[in-house]
Amino acid sequence: MKSNENKIYELLNKTTMDEDNYEAIDLTEFEAEKLMQNFQKSLKSEMMDQSLTSSLNVTGDVQNNKSFKSKKYSKKIKLAVALAIVLVMTTPLLSADFRARLQDYAYSLSSALGMGTEEDTYSLNETFTVGDIDVKITDIIMDEETITLNVLYDTSKLMSKNQAKSDFEPKVSLGQVEVSLNGSDYVGFSGGHGSYAELEENIYNSIMTSNFAEKMLLKDNNKVKLRINNIECKLYELYKDNTAPEYNLIPVDKVFELEASREELTGGTITVPNNIVLKTIYGNFNINKVVFHPILPKINISAAKTKDTEDIMLRAEMTSNGKKIIFDETHGESADETENFTLEYNKLDSELSPKELMALDSVDIELYVKKLPKESGRMSQEEIKISEKQSIELK
Numbered sequence: 001m002k003s004n005e006n007k008i009y010e011l012l013n014k015t016t017m018d019e020d021n022y023e024a025i026d027l028t029e030f031e032a033e034k035l036m037q038n039f040q041k042s043l044k045s046e047m048m049d050q051s052l053t054s055s056l057n058v059t060g061d062v063q064n065n066k067s068f069k070s071k072k073y074s075k076k077i078k079l080a081v082a083l084a085i086v087l088v089m090t091t092p093l094l095s096a097d098f099r100a101r102l103q104d105y106a107y108s109l110s111s112a113l114g115m116g117t118e119e120d121t122y123s124l125n126e127t128f129t130v131g132d133i134d135v136k137i138t139d140i141i142m143d144e145e146t147i148t149l150n151v152l153y154d155t156s157k158l159m160s161k162n163q164a165k166s167d168f169e170p171k172v173s174l175g176q177v178e179v180s181l182n183g184s185d186y187v188g189f190s191g192g193h194g195s196y197a198e199l200e201e202n203i204y205n206s207i208m209t210s211n212f213a214e215k216m217l218l219k220d221n222n223k224v225k226l227r228i229n230n231i232e233c234k235l236y237e238l239y240k241d242n243t244a245p246e247y248n249l250i251p252v253d254k255v256f257e258l259e260a261s262r263e264e265l266t267g268g269t270i271t272v273p274n275n276i277v278l279k280t281i282y283g284n285f286n287i288n289k290v291v292f293h294p295i296l297p298k299i300n301i302s303a304a305k306t307k308d309t310e311d312i313m314l315r316a317e318m319t320s321n322g323k324k325i326i327f328d329e330t331h332g333e334s335a336d337e338t339e340n341f342t343l344e345y346n347k348l349d350s351e352l353s354p355k356e357l358m359a360l361d362s363v364d365i366e367l368y369v370k371k372l373p374k375e376s377g378r379m380s381q382e383e384i385k386i387s388e389k390q391s392i393e394l395k
Helices: 004-014 029-044 071-086 109-113 156-160 262-266 354-358
Strands: 025-027 087-089 122-130 133-142 146-154 168-174 177-181 189-200 203-212 221-237 246-261 270-280 283-292 298-304 312-320 323-334 338-345 362-371 390-393
Touching (some): 109 133, 109 146, 109 203, 122 246, 133 156, 133 221, 146 168, 189 323, 246 262, 270 390, 298 312, 312 338
Parallel strands (some): 025 087
Antiparallel strands (some): 122 133, 168 221, 177 221, 189 203, 221 246, 270 283, 298 338, 312 323, 312 362
């Protein structure tokens, strides 16, 4: 005789859902990643090392697995399965005319982010081949503290040689990159963040912003050497999130030289150090820096690390003459005693463009948060105001 538990599983496997009856929640890539990390943290203390995905087959059937400490966790498994069903991530519609080879592709930062113009970035358009991977660095933005690289990867040859691995997905990135400015020694990076997206089959786009290990000194006219020492390639097996990927570090030793003015490199970037303290319900939040750019404006904020600051998604709302400019958290770094937040311009929710923002002398700013659930469940769409409005000077 079958147990009631097995009957429930059979019933679940036969159950269908009318997805039209459920509201789709759009999450950014960073929100979805942070949400999943939070869920994994909540389950970690209650599950053995064997991954959740190894307890599910591709049809979603729950199998008997002795790695769970008791049957009471089946509820959390079901919640995790439900989460996987309802998470919806948005990606921009692509209008680029992709052709057979990367050198024919035109996909600049302004195209990828849907704002600004080609003149707002420095166009490099350098294509090279590493092993079975074609790489194209399309354009860059560089100021004295950071560099943003827009890169395309074509993995067609790599995957054609690995047809037995049709259930694998490649993730390619620039490995060790260094920059020499005006004859200086090469400088590496101390950290960074970015995005990685598949544009079409075997064609990937990476936008990476990295922090220089030491401050660079731009002149009115500059000679820049960009040295790429290696490329990282990871092959992830689909449906097995906790399986270590196959990893390859491919040597390159490629150097690109360019000459450009400060304006061409920065796109007119204006960096405003503020060191303004906003009093919030979670303690003091420090606005360390506001960076204005026609495509990539952002805010750097830090706060003392607490249990509350670990479980929030931060949003900043600027206002000027009744018009809103929205910045959402895209990257977070946690140190022993400090939480650091990077917030970037949200085009969809803002009523002023980045260029209009750059023309302002001052704005009012206030902070909001979305709370991450402590256990499996849906991310709250409610925004909680945590600070009073405060004026900051931008010039």
